[in-house]
Amino acid sequence: MDVLQKDLQKQVSPEYLQCQVEVGTRVCGTAGEARDDLRRLRSTVARRAAEFNRVPIAVSCHPSAEWNKQHHTDKERYNDLRVEMAAMARRLLICGMHVHVGIDDDALRVDLMAQLCYFLPHLLALSTSSPFWQGQDTGLASYRLGVFDNLPRTGLPPHFGSFGEYERTTGVLIKAGLIEDTSKVWWDLRPSCRFPTLETRICDMSPRLDHTIAIAALVQAITRMLWRLRQQNMRWRVYDRFLISENRWRAQRYGITEGLIDYGKGEVVPCAQLLDELIDLVTPDLAVLGTMRQMDVLRDIMLTGTSATRQRAVRSEVGSDDPDTITRAVVTHLIEEFHADL
Template structure:
């Protein structure tokens, strides 16, 4: 193996008022207290109601779980002192982006000027998983193969059915908002690292972007770390689901490297076809299945998940993550956060569904800390 398969997780949270359950801006004192405890592992986000954390570089998923639990606990503890609570969800069930304040930061000011209304409505949160792949050429080799599985990761992670109080009918409305930005979606196919640098370098040389952090594909080589960074997932209300999805991402990378070491590759399909599965995951989550391009039929997601667990068993055993990956079978059969939110909403008295969903999300955030 020519990769370390180290892992890192970045998550974005929303802050809500414990009484109104609406979004609330993070006070300076809250951010300062979190920074004093977490140092560079916490930062403000584009909107003042958002906060971002990132684990250290972890050797194992178990190590990442401990670090992410520590990060979530810290944010919760300090937020409570201001009558706030964090929720790990990709869209707030009822708050409106027009009522939110922006974080004053050069990078975010530039984003507003460049993107205008497209940036101003970015009231969304995501989860990014980094997997260590030290060789640049290997990152380019693995990226189009790993892209096949991005719809699977999205389907399992869907947590954003609501937008400004309305049920959008989608399992991940976050992606609809995010895709309005340029340089998003599935990554292009590059023949080499050199081609990738030449292509992205064109925008850098023209002054259109400062660096490749302004390229927001669903999967990209990280600008800061020797990793492949999967960015497709909605953020997870429950810590255990975050860890399971991170473990799945890590095992997929290892599986592709294992094939490569045997002079094999995962078949690459056209972005047009993978985009169709991406849309199905965005629209339905795990409820309607994805296209099996080899068999040329739509297969139930639970069936695909069982197949994926079998495919990755060797890698999960080697990484010590089989239990985490098997946990995802429950998401495939019982439903993701999007379905749980809808169930809570539908069970609430008329006019109280949004508040009930937020209370549910607060409970899930704290359930396994």
């Protein structure tokens, strides 16, 4: 980690477990800038890891690693987390992707947060990359979310009518001394307490660089679309958490293979159809942002499958029931995908 921090400075940091590395891009004005910066970050991690005979992968759950054999990072925040969360924290052998979209206005951030919740299951479905846990197929496309949901202050955010209501609500926990600030509020979507951004946190980590950027571009376009509607005195309907939670579960369980509920139609609709409809909605925003090309990458995911689907395909192609053989094949596949776009 010391070597990486010398190279990347504040763009890299240790995570809760010593086997994890967190990287973050600079503030980027375009998807192209984000891709270049993330490519540099991933390439540097890969190069430095090779010096220690290690190879990184970008995935939300390692296919076979055992959580009870990992060591947590000796850092005050993580030491406190280990004590406070007990066994729940020790199982955090998971990684997620966070996308920050800059919004200077606090009231606007909270208003858009309520509307953006509708789209969180769609984003999760596209990103799913954690079907395996400790060498076993969990049957889920995103087992990571199941692990993370065991912690408090996770899941879909509540609906707040104003930024003041958000501050008053979270302030109760701060005043009671239960949390220092809202960085320990780990909702799927939250106003960042460090930056003037709305932070989408629901996505699994994508092994492929180009998939990562495409999903981030969709988050940006959806957020801009909601802002654009507001400029026209319109807004996206705020749906009940009960309904969104059901789609969240379907995305967690199936990824893109079994569809999500269209609340207006009252029926399950294929994810490919929902993606096409969503792209139509945000086309004016994609044009302004210059990210229409990234939508072709998302359509390709619909054809070839998410990482969870591709990992299972590798397992099926191995032609062996030996767990070690399967694990080696899946990990090799993930290594290849990590390096594919570098």
